[in-house]
Amino acid sequence: MDKFMSMRIFSRVVEAGSFSVVAEHMSCSKGNVSRAVLSLEDQLQARLLQRTTRRVSLTEPGKRYYQKCKRVLADLDDxxxxxRDAHTRARKTLRSLRNRSRPRTVDALDHRISQAFSCRFSAS
Structure with missing residues (x-):
């Protein structure tokens, strides 16, 4: 699992306060959610969440990491x-230009070719 997905899962666990709720929301197993958080904790060599049978709470390093995760994930989403918007705008612009200018250009070129052809061959 990539790091951004693990960060997103961690953030959702913090916000939901439950591994089960996140697993259900993401249509995956609770084990996958737990492994994503454990993977982050292993990479960071820090415990991010304090888990009990009834609740999940942030540790001090977890609080700092969660705040940074929110900013990073918001920047990534932006x-x-x-x-995506630039690609869509570019496609719309191209489509718009093609729809507006191409017929006129093709018509004008077609007209010039017709005139040149008729002038050349009608005089003989």
Whole structure:
């Protein structure tokens, strides 16, 4: 699982306060959610969440990491939305230009070719 997905899962666990709720929301197993958080904790060599049978709470390093995760994930979402919008705008612009200018250009070129052809061959 990639790091961004693990960060997203961690953030959702913090917000929901439950591994089960996140697993259900993401249509995956509770084990997958738990493994994603454990993977982050292993990479960071820090315990992010305090788990009991009844609740999940943030540790001190977990609080700091959660705040940074929220910013990073928000920036990632913004960057993806910008890229998607730029691509959509570019396609719309091209489509618009093609629909507006191509017929006129093709018609004008077609007309010039017809005139040149008729002038050349009608005089003989």
């Amino acid at each position: 960057a993806e939305a910008e890229a």
